[in-house]
Amino acid sequence: MTAQIIDGKAFAATVREKVAGHVQRLKADHDITPGLAVVLVGEDPASQVYVRSKGKQTVEVGMKSVEHKLDAGTSEADLLKLIDDLNNDPEIHGILVQLPLPGHLDEDLVINSISPAKDVDGFHISNVGLLGTGQKSMVPCTPLGCLMMLRDHHGSISGMDAVVIGRSNIVGKPMAQLLLNDSCTVTIAHSRTKDLADVVRRADIVVAAVGRPEMVPGDWIKEGATVIDVGINRLDAPEKGEGKTKLVGDVHFESCAARAGAITPVPGGVGPMTIACLLANTVTACCRANGLEEPEGLTA
Numbered sequence: 604m605t606a607q608i609i610d611g612k613a614f615a616a617t618v619r620e621k622v623a624g625h626v627q628r629l630k631a632d633h634d635i636t637p638g639l640a641v642v643l644v645g646e647d648p649a650s651q652v653y654v655r656s657k658g659k660q661t662v663e664v665g666m667k668s669v670e671h672k673l674d675a676g677t678s679e680a681d682l683l684k685l686i687d688d689l690n691n692d693p694e695i696h697g698i699l700v701q702l703p704l705p706g707h708l709d710e711d712l713v714i715n716s717i718s719p720a721k722d723v724d725g726f727h728i729s730n731v732g733l734l735g736t737g738q739k740s741m742v743p744c745t746p747l748g749c750l751m752m753l754r755d756h757h758g759s760i761s762g763m764d765a766v767v768i769g770r771s772n773i774v775g776k777p778m779a780q781l782l783l784n785d786s787c788t789v790t791i792a793h794s795r796t797k798d799l800a801d802v803v804r805r806a807d808i809v810v811a812a813v814g815r816p817e818m819v820p821g822d823w824i825k826e827g828a829t830v831i832d833v834g835i836n837r838l839d840a841p842e843k844g845e846g847k848t849k850l851v852g853d854v855h856f857e858s859c860a861a862r863a864g865a866i867t868p869v870p871g872g873v874g875p876m877t878i879a880c881l882l883a884n885t886v887t888a889c890c891r892a893n894g895l896e897e898p899e900g901l902t903a
């Protein structure tokens with residue numbers, strides 16, 4: 604079998620279009636402009652790129668974008684004060700603190716200081732609990748993007764066998780929860796899982812989120828399975844020229860694509876959906892804050 608490529612870049616564009624439509628209606632019918640504040644601490648080059656991209660896309664869909672760039676030595680007290688101000692700003696409906704944070708800052712403390720209603724990353728402990736109990740919550744962007752692609756590809760994923768490789772709070776655990784909420788039979792595998800290859804071979808859906816370049820080879824994939832690759836690993840690529848690099852996922856693309864029914868590429872798969880879902884979450888948060896009907900198809 605040669606897999607169908609699930610085009611995350613194109614799908615993300617359709618999500619952004621839907622978001623832009625809702626933003627227009629909020630403005631026209633209610634005189635409300637959704638606002639997103641992104642906080643970056645330090646100068647991590649990848650984070651700078653992501654934050655720039657978030658700001659640009661926020662403006663493109665018609666929302667208000669506020670960026671706070673703080674230097675790497677910012678104290679916890681100053682960061683918490685900024686978050687408190689944003690929590691109390693009526694023009695801000697979504698707050699995101701770009702991760703990773705510099706080592707002297709307590710990530711859990713910072714995330715849990717964001718108002719759960721404005722936590723468009725879905726990382727606050729209240730949102731984690733709500734998602735875990737199947738209640739209305741803010742849903743982490745990367746897993747939400749994966750779920751949207753799976754629903755779009757399959758229609759329904761109810762009853763399917765899903766394996767999530769990776770148990771991070773940001774991707775693995777919420778992804779497993781979302782699959783379970785959609786009635787999949789879910790296994791969370793990780794670095795200590797015994798007979799990982801056999802576990803993965805049983806799966807109709809494989810979500811790879813381990814952060815290890817090309818860790819999943821094609822012969823782990825059941826014929827016709829759907830493979831969602833969350834990994835973004837930058838490797839040296841001397842074959843492309845001196846000092847050149849390339850991005851690869853957590854699965855070995857060519858060999859997995861030869862067996863899978865469908866697969867997401869890296870780049871151009873899950874990555875673009877992350878920011879599209881952040882915009883979707885901001886509109887959802889804005890509607891909830893104003894007691895308005897939520898946009899359909901933009902959340903779990």
Ligand SMILES: Nc1nc2c(c(=O)[nH]1)N[C@@H](CN(C=O)c1ccc(C(=O)N[C@@H](CCC(=O)O)C(=O)O)cc1)CN2
Binds near residue numbers: 699701703744869
């Ligand atoms: N507060 C958060 N921090 C981080 C998150 C997050 O969801 N919330 N996720 C990642 C980084 N991230 C967004 O912040 C992100 C990663 C990758 C992409 C993306 O579009 N990737 C492209 C490739 C980009 C490249 O060339 O480097 C792709 O896969 O096609 C978007 C957003 C960690 N931090």
